[in-house]
Amino acid sequence: MALVTISGYPCSGKTSRAVQIKDAFEKRIGDESYNGPVTKVVLISDDTLGLSRDGYNDGRAEKPQRGALFTALQRNLTKSTIVIVDGLNYIKGFRYQMYCVAREANVRVATVFVAAPSEMCKEWHQTRPESARYTEATFDNLIQRYEEPSSMVRWDAPLFTVPWIEASAPVEEIWQAVTAGVLKPPNAGTSSAPKPPSDALQALETTTARIVSEIMASQGSGMLSGGTVSISSPRVTVHLPAQRTVTLSELQRLKRQFVSMHKKAITLGATESGDVDWSEQGIGTKFGHYLEERFEGN
Incomplete structure (x- = not known):
């Protein structure tokens, strides 16, 4: 159904906003009068995945952290689920990566930017239990590297900015965006190539061999x-x-070329000229056209 990305400085109140949104959404879908497509709201965060904040101490350790978050997103994103990703999400490239997954799944997106002054975030950070803190160097580094979301880029839009002084997030506006907003279809950059059937290679061989025999x-x-x-x-x-008569060796050579060319499509699901129809009729028609094109040059 939708992806809601929470972003902000560390210790800016992101988790509080994420829980507010989740609770409000669950209350809405639990109402007896609600009969919409959303059946579940899932909150994903470092804490729900059991990830340590020590993972942000260096780049090599941080990459698996983001990988675990990304995998959990992919696993939970469905047409009936709203997934709220509560994390730093401070790198615009990572937010774009999540946006692409949402486009591929054909679901709506929204970004919630929890805005708070860095000095205040640092004060709040000091009040946390030691087990829930970053190291001082890591905290300062995360603040410096933060890339603020922008409503001008497609992967952050629609963008909802929630100042730290606000009592609650704009839940109604976010709900409308993720349930009734613009649903952008997958494009060539986010679509997966369709997979051919398991017997595609066998169908390719037998169909082309039959046509050669009949010719x-x-x-x-x-x-x-x-x-x-x-x-x-x-x-x-x-x-x-x-x-002139077309010889068997000539037909066999063209058959081998055709089959070899389409073996790439067996693994990728498409050729350079578009998707492949893997039915017997589709293969036969394509092979017939291939033969005629080669004969025209001779």
């Missing part, structure tokens, strides 16, 4: 000077070159 059989029955061959299964018409 040779038609020529052997008296059509020795070119013409049109109609294949019965799959139903394909192939126009052979006029005034």
Whole structure:
């Protein structure tokens, strides 16, 4: 259904805002009068995943931290779930990565920026239990590296800025954005290539071999000077070159080229010219066109 990304300085009150939003959403979907598509609200954070703040002490340790958060997001993002990611989310590249996952899943997005002065965040940080603190150097580093969300970029929009002095987040506006806002479809940059069926390679081999056999059989029955061959299964018409016989070795060579070219599509799900129809008819039609294009040059 939607991804809500919480972002802000460390110790700015992000978790409090995330819990406010989660509780308000759950109250709404739990109401007897509600009959919408949202059935669950999931809150993901370093704490819910059991991740230590020591992971932010250096870049090598931080990468697995973000990886765990990202994996949890992918696992929970569905058409009936609102996922709230409560984390630092201070790197715009990581917010963009999450945005791309949401686009691929065809769900809506929203970003909540919890705004608080860095000096106040540092004061609040000092009041936390030692087990819930960052080291002083890490805390200062996270403040310096923070990349503030912007409503001008698509991966942060729509953006809701919540000042630290506000009693609550704009829950109603956020709800409208994630349930009735603009739903951007996946594009070429975020879509996964469709996977071919498990028997695609076998279908490719058997269908092309059958067409080669039928072409040779038609020529052997008296059509020795070119013409049109109609294949019965799959139903394909192939126009052979006029005034000459196409040899078996020539057809076998073209068949091998065609199959080899499409083996790439077996793993990637598409060729450079677009998606592949892996049905017998689709393969036969494409192979027939391939043969005619090669014969035209001869």
